[in-house]
Amino acid sequence: MIKFYHKLLIILTTITVVSFLILGFIVHNSIYTISVEHQKKELQKHAQQIISLHHNHNDRRIQSLAETYESNILILDKGKTYRVNTNQDFNIEKRKAELLRQLKSENPVYILDGKAGEYLFGIEKGNVTLLMSGEYDTVYALQMQFWKYLILMGIVFIALIFFTVRYINRTYIQPINEVSYAASLLTQGNYRVRVPESSVKETRELYVTINVLARRLERLNSEQKIQRNRLVTTLENIPSAVLMIDKHGNIVVANKTFYDIFNENTNVEQQNYEKLLHPTLKKLVVEGFRTEKPVYDQVELHLNQIHQKFFDTSCVPILTRTKKRLQGMVIVLHDITQLKKLENLRRDFVANVSHELKTPITSIKGFTETLLDGAKNDEASLDMFLNIMLKESNRIQSLVDDLLDLSKIEQNTELDKHSIRLSKVAHHALEMIQPLAQDKNIELIDEINDNVTAMADESKMSQVIVNLLSNAVNYSPPDKTITIRVYNKERCKVIEVIDQGIGIAKEETYRIFERFYRVDKARSRDSGGTGLGLSITKHIVEGYQGTIEVESELGKGSIFRVQLPE
Template identity: 45%
Template sequence: MMSFQNRILRIYSILIGLLLAGVGLVLGQLYPLFVDNTANSLVNSKVEDISAYLSTTEVPKDIQNQIIHKVSFNDHIIESTDIQQTFWMFLFIILFLAFLIAIIIGASVFKKYAVPIEHLTQTAMELAKGNYRVRAFEDDFSGMSKLSKSINILARNLHDISVMRETEKERLKTLIENMGSALLMIDRNGETTIANRSFLKLFQLKFEDVDGKLFRKIGLPDQIEEFIDKLFLTESSNRQQLNIKKNHFTYYMDAYGAPVIGEHGRWLGIVIVMHDITELKKLEQVRKDFVANVSHELKTPVTSIKGFSETLLFGAYKKEETLLSFLEIIHKESNRLQALIIDLLDLSKVEQTGYEISKQKVYFSEIINSSIELTIHLADKKNITIETNIDEQVVILGETNRLKQIIVNLIANAINYSLENTMIKLSVYQNKKYGIFEIEDQGIGISKVEITRIFERFYRVDRARSRNSGGTGLGLAIVKHLVEAHQGYIEVHSEEGKGTIFKVYIPIVNT
């Protein structure tokens, strides 16, 4: 593409050429008059000189006239021809030199003014393309300095605005992508325009599956599609709790939808934010179950104590056998009630935020042996053999009493849920980070569905057996919290009818 300077120089050259050509034509029209006058003056001067000379000679008059006439005619032609040739040559040279001088002057002037203009034009075009880093050359000699400074100020402002816009865009993108709630934006045509990471993860979708697609064709649950339809119909904000079933599991979502309004009240679409409240629902259900279970567990011993005490007050105390039997029952139920209250207080304590234990170096074998001594009588009643495989060198960090509470609970549970004349295996070993206590029984086992719930408060695999054994239903809940307080964790492997394996991981002492 020809530059601005070359284009204007070419136009200038054409105009100068036409102007000089016009001057040449005008001079060409005036030339004959000038030539004739000049030629006549010269010829007349020569004729007069010849006539004066001939008058001094003896040449006849007729011959003199013929000579003068011929000389006059020939000289006129010769003079006219010479003058024309000289004039045209001179005129061409003058006009050509004038053209060259005009072109040289014009090129110099255009270079001074056209180049800055061309540079400013290119700068403006780059700005229009979005290249806000380009700058114009500020030349005070071209007279374009004010325009250059203005364009540079504009470029800097546009650059600052673009940087701010990109920063805000990146912040918004980061916020949308990393927010815990699922977000979906749909335009007025029903096509999805924004779907964040939480939304895609919740419904196991990819961005390519939803971008620009109609919301009905991306495989959303029926409840969400109905909620979206409601928003489109009412064109007003709405909130609704949705139950979404996926992989045989129910998710509870608190969905909030609102219309997106642009400038001049133009309706652009809708935006939906979905908060996962499944855990809140679980906690709410746990709270309800806890209240119901506590009430039930307290009701039984209290009812027994009240009933037997009332019977004694109405005269049964007079019979010694009845009195002793009733007092024994009251004592048993009061012990059960006391155990329940102690476990509740214990659980409440370990569940408190910031609960800490006093850690010290402890040989895991000492904890195991001490716990076996406390529970061996329970195993003897059912003729259960306890087999041990203990690494005496495993040293862990923990609180002795709390560790003993963990092990005693697990051994007691294994005994309670095992059949008579069976075996319980206890093992202690370690890996690079943890000391591991493993207990395996040959009891009734736990189903896969129940394994996820055995650490809930008051949850029992076999309610009749655990209640008859005197258990409160809080033991495993306490065990889980105490293990976590030691920065450890617990694993469960079980098969119905074959038995259960509990593995407790407690951090070892770094040597």
């Protein structure tokens, strides 16, 4: 691409050359015309003088004039021809017929042969015809001299143009180009660009202005980046999902929490909210746009067929400072699912504790009143009632002990941990459950590998295994088998309790570790269970950074699997 400097130089040079050529041709022709007219007049005067001398028969004077004019002369008078020749060799005889022919149409006749440098002149006066020829290179010499001066002037003028354009380029064009380039870099976001200070007064202010602008833009950009980074950091670390929607309904901002909660793998920005949001949320957004006032509500969203979440939702319209024009809306979704679950658990816990305590207390109170009414005098009834009251008291004590254990486990996130022989703990737990299994004729199968160790506490792990085995015995019909396995696995220790009991329905498996939850409530109460065993087991296992899971099929049995890290 040709620069402006070169364009200007080419244009001015072209204009100069064309102007000088036009001027040259005009002057060239003017020199020819003026010179020819001048010589024509001079030759006419000379011809009249020679004709006058011819009439006076002054041949010597004619000869002298011919030599002075360096011309050959041919005089035709009444059929006679008079020649006056000089030492010059001109072809007047060859052009004689041509001159005489032209004299018939014009008088006098002048012919100039520029290439040969020869002129021919003819005039007719009365009966006398005078023809003259001679050398005449003055016109050509003047023209050549003119072209030399013109070319020299053109070269000088072009040189002046070159230096003038160069000066203009350095003084004005180059600074403007530098400022233009700097401005283009500024538009591209390069705010560190600077232009050197100019010594030219006319462009110094332009340089100073562009540098001041660049510094201000750099400062503003830095401040904007800091503010944007703060905003992005804040949005990305807010535990709530945040969406910003413009006035056209397109999403312009979505933070990381939104993608995590709704499992969005594609970028949602610049997409319309109606295609992405849940219908319940869309209603709140529409309400916010309609009223231009904040909308607050708690919503329940089913993210898929299994999971549902609860959100404390805020839809806040963004208005201009004058509060006359709606610019968009900010949607904040605060996940309160855990709070809802805790609230439900607390409510269920209070209800269950109340129920579990109320039942034995009511039973003890009833038997006490019966004894006070006179049944104490019957020894058989007295023994039976006292045994029942003792059993119910033991139930209350077990419930309180389990609640205290669960509370201690929840409060102490760091459990005692040291190397234990897990195989030995499992054998001891199996011995403890053996009498309970014999009462139902249940066979306990020992598949415990020797020398299995773990980083845990013996009493806590014994409680875990006993709880799992006692549950298996309680929920298994008579004459079944229960298998316990303890073995090493890659990077973990595994405990498995496999029964052939009543099993657990698939929709209930995720609830069996909740407090007071029972698969078969009647069977659990008959066995003296409190409904807290599996909940305590889960808390102990998780306290050792382990996992507990269950595989079950209704009517066929269950497998409880505990995995402890090495």
